[in-house]
Amino acid sequence: MLAGKHILLIVGGGIAAFKSLDLVRRLREKGVQVTPVLTRAGAEFVTPLSLSALSATKIYQDLFDLTDEAEMGHIELSRAADLIVVAPATADLMAKMAGGHADDLASTLLLATDKGVLIAPSMNVRMWEHASTQRNLATLQGDGVLVVGPNEGDMACGEYGSGRMAEVPEIIAAIDAALGDGPLKGRHILVTSGPTHEPIDPVRYIANRSSGAQGTAIAKALAAMGADVTFVTGPADVPPPAGVNVVRIETAQxxxxxxxxxxxxxVAIFAAAVADWHVVNAGAQKIKKDGDTLPALELAENPDILATIAQKQEGRPPLVIGFAAETNDVVAHATAKRARKGCDWIVANDVSPETGIMGGQENAVTLITDDGAETWPRKSKDAVAQKLAQRIAEAVS
Incomplete structure (x- = not known):
């Protein structure tokens, strides 16, 4: 439980700063004391009055506040809280943290603290993907800084990609996990994600239309709840989440x-879209077309990974969850698949082209268990992941 905890919240400059207001409100509802620190850039997006009203306390902005500094206020602030949260964490703030800079109140607090730090990055997709930002991220993670997000989606600048700040429930779950109260802390969970690529020759392959977004969101939600996640991913479009053990693969084997x-x-969650077949006679060199005959591809079935694990006699995970991507009779096909594979739960969805779900930002799923089929309303893949992670936490507690 978070009640009675004290969070020092640093609000960086960026459009996502508006989410910090909701974060303060929800933390306060949980009995958390929040002390806000507003950067100069952050004040361009949210007002000191708003943060002060929602936190019911004084906010801090200036390193050289004479009254506070007479008592070494920046040292006291940096160490009085249970956790420092930076939301949004801009590229500039991350660079300052990685470089050990201390030229304003926020960066000084981060350098002077002896407590844990959690950042929620938020920036343009190109800034997030830039080599310098990724180097800074690696440095911070190496220093023990915890990271939640960023998510993928549309941005205020009009571009699309990774860089959106994590949603407030995700940040709260990450805070819960960071303070040792995550409901899945100490649990090892396996997640598969993305497509597999089955070579035809060195430049061609068989694959499924999967971006890996849902599996990535699930791994991220589980990690935010404190789980130790092994993330086995094929060549997905979206990057793997931070804070998990990533194992990259290409083929089903x-x-x-x-x-x-x-x-x-x-718990084992099989969200990957594994190709059903592989090419037995894959070419060692690129197959050339001659305008006359077509290449004869000999196909063989790939191993059934879900069934292999679900039907193990020894060492089977207590909770095995499969996914069923269907285009018709979704619940009937998924229910039959659950029985055939021997898994405990099936998460079924309709991936017909008109739904826009395969490769899209949203999902509409039906959870099938011993208790029957429960259809969830269409929502973002991150929200679906959070709800599934909560169900898992309840099941294993």
């Missing part, structure tokens, strides 16, 4: 080997 080599898990 490689995915099965990675799953079997992973440490024993209490």
């Amino acid at each position: 490689e995915m099965l080997r990675a799953v079997e080599a992973a440490p024993p898990a209490e």
Whole structure:
């Protein structure tokens, strides 16, 4: 529980700063004391009055406030809280943190603290993907800084991609996990994600239309709840989440080997879109067309990874969750798949082209368990992941 905890919240400059107001409100509802620190850039997006009213306390902005500094206020602030949260964490703030700069109140507090730090990055997709930002991220993670997000989606600048600040429930879950109260802390969970690529020759392959977005969101939500996540991913469009053990694979055979080599898990979630077949006679060199005959591809079935793990006699995870991507009779096909594979839960969805779900930002799923089928309303893939992670937490508690 978060009640009674004290959070020092640093609000950086960026359009996502508006979410910090909701974050303060929701933390206060949970009995958390929040002390806000507003950067100069952050004050361009939210007002000191708004933060002060919602937190019911004084906010801090200036390193050289004479009254506070007479008592070494920046040292006291940096150490009185249970956790420092930076939301949004801009590229500039991350660079200052990675470089050990201390030229304003926020960066000085971060350098002087002896407490844990959690950042929620938020910036343009190109800024997030820039080599310098990724170097800074790696440095911060190496220093023990915790990271939640960023998410993928439309941005205020009109572009699309990774860089949106994590949603408030995700940040709160990450705070809960960071303070040792995450409901899945100490649990090892295996997640597969993305497509597999089955070579035809060195430049062509068979694959499914999967971006890996839903599996990535699930791994991120579980990690935010404190789980130790092994994330086995094919060549997905979206980057893997921070704070998980990433195992990259290409083919279904490689995915099965990675799953079997992973440490024993209490929960295994098979969200990957594994290709059903591989090419037995794949070419060692690029197959050339001659305008006359077509190449004869000999196909063989790939291993059934979900069934292999779900039907293990020894070492089976207590909770095995499969996914069923269907285009018709979704619940009926998924229910039959659950029985056939031997898994405990199936998350079913309709991936017909008109739904826009395959490769899109949203999902509409039906959770099928021993208790029957429960259809969830269409929502973002991050929101679906959070709800599934909560159900898992309830099931294993």
